[in-house]
Amino acid sequence: MSAVKRETFGSRSAVILTMAGSAIGLGNIWRFPYMVGEHGGGAFIVLYIIATLLISLPVFVAEATLGRRSRTSAYGAMARLAPGKPFWKSAGILAVIIPTVIASYYSVIGGWSLEYLFQSATAAFVRNDPERVSALFGSFISSPFRPVAMHLLFLAACAYIVGRGVKSGIERFSKITIPILFVLIVAIAVYSISLPGARAGVAYLVRPDFSQLTARSFAFAMGQSFYSLSLGMGAIITYGSYVSREENLLVSSAGTAVSDLLFAILAGFAIMPAVFAAGIEPGAGPGLVFQSIPYVFSVMGEHLPVISTIVSVVFFVAIIVAAMTSLISLLEVGVSYLVERHGVRRPRACMLLFLVCGGVGVLCSLSFGPLAGMKIAGLSLFDLLDWLSSNILLPVLAFLVVIFVGRVLKREDLCEELSYAHPGNARLFGVVYFLIKWVAPIAVALLFVTNFIL
Numbered sequence: 001m002s003a004v005k006r007e008t009f010g011s012r013s014a015v016i017l018t019m020a021g022s023a024i025g026l027g028n029i030w031r032f033p034y035m036v037g038e039h040g041g042g043a044f045i046v047l048y049i050i051a052t053l054l055i056s057l058p059v060f061v062a063e064a065t066l067g068r069r070s071r072t073s074a075y076g077a078m079a080r081l082a083p084g085k086p087f088w089k090s091a092g093i094l095a096v097i098i099p100t101v102i103a104s105y106y107s108v109i110g111g112w113s114l115e116y117l118f119q120s121a122t123a124a125f126v127r128n129d130p131e132r133v134s135a136l137f138g139s140f141i142s143s144p145f146r147p148v149a150m151h152l153l154f155l156a157a158c159a160y161i162v163g164r165g166v167k168s169g170i171e172r173f174s175k176i177t178i179p180i181l182f183v184l185i186v187a188i189a190v191y192s193i194s195l196p197g198a199r200a201g202v203a204y205l206v207r208p209d210f211s212q213l214t215a216r217s218f219a220f221a222m223g224q225s226f227y228s229l230s231l232g233m234g235a236i237i238t239y240g241s242y243v244s245r246e247e248n249l250l251v252s253s254a255g256t257a258v259s260d261l262l263f264a265i266l267a268g269f270a271i272m273p274a275v276f277a278a279g280i281e282p283g284a285g286p287g288l289v290f291q292s293i294p295y296v297f298s299v300m301g302e303h304l305p306v307i308s309t310i311v312s313v314v315f316f317v318a319i320i321v322a323a324m325t326s327l328i329s330l331l332e333v334g335v336s337y338l339v340e341r342h343g344v345r346r347p348r349a350c351m352l353l354f355l356v357c358g359g360v361g362v363l364c365s366l367s368f369g370p371l372a373g374m375k376i377a378g379l380s381l382f383d384l385l386d387w388l389s390s391n392i393l394l395p396v397l398a399f400l401v402v403i404f405v406g407r408v409l410k411r412e413d414l415c416e417e418l419s420y421a422h423p424g425n426a427r428l429f430g431v432v433y434f435l436i437k438w439v440a441p442i443a444v445a446l447l448f449v450t451n452f453i454l
Contacts, residue, residue: 007166008244014171015243016255019064021174022235023260024181025326026109027228029319030289032264033271035224037282040212041204045268047213047221049261055443056225057257058435059398060236061418062405064253067240069409069417073336074234077241078404088408091400095234096337098393099330100353102233104360105385106330107158110323111150111365112290113316115140120312125294126301133298137290141368148365154320155358158327162335163350166242170328177321184318185263189270191311192277195300201276205268219450222443223390229260232394235329237401238336248422250432270315289319331357360385395448399441406437 009015036044070077074095078088119125125133141147161169193202230236243249271293275282278296282288293315301308331353338349363371367380376384405414411433418432419425 008242009171009247010167012247012252014175015247015252016259017178018171018174019236019239019252019256020259020263021170021178021325022230022239022329023228023256023326024178024263025228025230025322026106026113026319027224027326028260028264029185029267029271029322030109031227032224033268033275034283034288035220036205036268036272037275037288039214039217039220040209041272041282042206042208043210043213044217044221045205045265046208047218048225048264051218051222052225052229052257052261054435055222055440056229056231057253058432058440059226059231059402059444060229060257061250061253061432062402062436062440063231063236063398064240064243064249065414065417066401066405066409067237068243068245068249069413071241073241073340074237074333075337075341077237078400078408082404082408085408088404091397091404094393094397094400095237096334098389098397099233099235099333100357101360101385101393102389103155103327103330103334103353104357105364105382106323106327107155107357107361108147108151108365108382110154110158110320110327111147111152112137112141113319113323114150114154115146116290116294117313117316117320119294120297120309120316123301123305123309125297125312126305126308128298133294136294141365142372144366144370147368148362151361151365152358154323155327155354155361158324158331159350159354161324162328162331162353163347165346166332170332173328174325177325181318181321181325182263182266184314184321185266185270188311188315188318189266192270192272192274195274195277197277197279198273201273201282202269204276204282205265205272216450219447222447223451226394226398226447227390228264229257230326230329232396232398232401233330234333234397238333239329241336246421248425249418250422250425250428391451392448395444395451399444399448402436402440402444406433406441 009018066077070080072080075092077092079092082088161173163169192198226232243252272282274293274296275288278299280295297308297312334353335346335349338344338352339346364382364385367374367382372380379387414433415426415429418429
């Protein structure tokens with residue numbers, strides 16, 4: 001293994017903003033609103049908050065601690081802290097495979113966002129009939145060329161930023177874009193709430209109806225929290241390795257989780273009131289953003305064409321920025337592995353990841369068009385990779401991490417890592433340790449089992 005000088009984030013704000021950049025992504029803007037719509041509105045949000053604070057946050061702390069303690073890539077983190085135990089070295093392979101798989105199809109969705117930004121900027125939603133706007137998504141993703149081109153363009157932009165390094169690329173991009181992203185989503189939420197008929201959407205979010213919850217609701221809430229916080233992807237382990245020992249890891253982890261929660265709820269208020277104002281079914285599913293929201297802009301454009309165009313551009317800029325920050329963290333996992341394990345220069349490592357993720361992503365994109373008839377276990381390649389990563393790979397890696405940190409890593413080593421330069425954290429260590437050692441593994445195991453039984 002080549003000796004490579006390891007970069008570190010420059011400040012606490014940089015740590016929180018960069019980790020929040022990994023967490024805040026399409027999982028918040030694209031996935032969270034339709035999950036809320038499908039699983040009980042405000043009641044699902046209550047479960048989501050509980051799952052994030054009691055389960056996902058301890059897992060986040062475990063992953064960040066593993067990264068900082070090992071000071072190496074996600075691949076080698078467990079192997080370095082448990083030398084002579086080949087199982088944990090093998091487990092590190094998952095931490096490289098998972099983000100590469102997710103990046104391959106995630107960049108396809110990022111390409112859709114890029115296309116819809118172009119459509120917004122050319123006032124396509126304003127100039128078309130609302131019903132026709134809803135049908136645009138299906139015709140676009142089934143095209144053999146343009147979705148592929150958008151996917152590759154989006155992936156290339158993210159690979160370029162990663163290629164510039166931790167401080168000059170990833171940290172600088174996150175420090176600029178994450179505050180802007182919060183401003184954009186607040187502006188969109190304010191406008192959405194002001195629409196005629198939006199009050200029903202607000203009520204749907206703030207008045208929990210627990211009768212809508214089912215046995216799987218908590219599993220869905222926990223799964224969404226995992227997906228949103230980038231847990232089980234190797235990204236937080238990798239970013240944790242760039243955190244200096246003087247940084248308060250508990251504060252940074254809590255700040256990231258709270259930022260992610262806040263943004264997800266803001267995204268709900270940005271989208272759901274507009275959905276109700278337009279009379280659209282809140283449980284419309286994954287197409288809620290790309291089919292329903294353009295419909296809202298089209299209806300708005302009949303009376304306020306200029307404002308509709310501006311708001312739609314702002315909305316899809318927010319989606320693209322969110323998608324980029326998350327994809328950057330996924331790519332960094334593989335790049336870190338290639339740089340540290342094989343001595344590959346960072347720009348070349350980015351090119352290799354671009355070729356791999358780009359190639360698989362092209363096939364994922366074509367699975368909505370020319371390759372739509374090619375099924376594996378009844379699923380298209382896109383759906384198969386999404387199902388495989390969300391239901392199997394993420395829970396498995398998250399489970400391995402909390403088992404390692406809670407039972408393989410020495411208790412005193414974990415306490416030292418969390419309390420170093422911040423002795424006050426020792427007072428909270430007992431609670432954190434209990435959550436990591438007992439609560440998180442049981443919850444993750446139940447999530448895994450629930451996905452297959454209920």
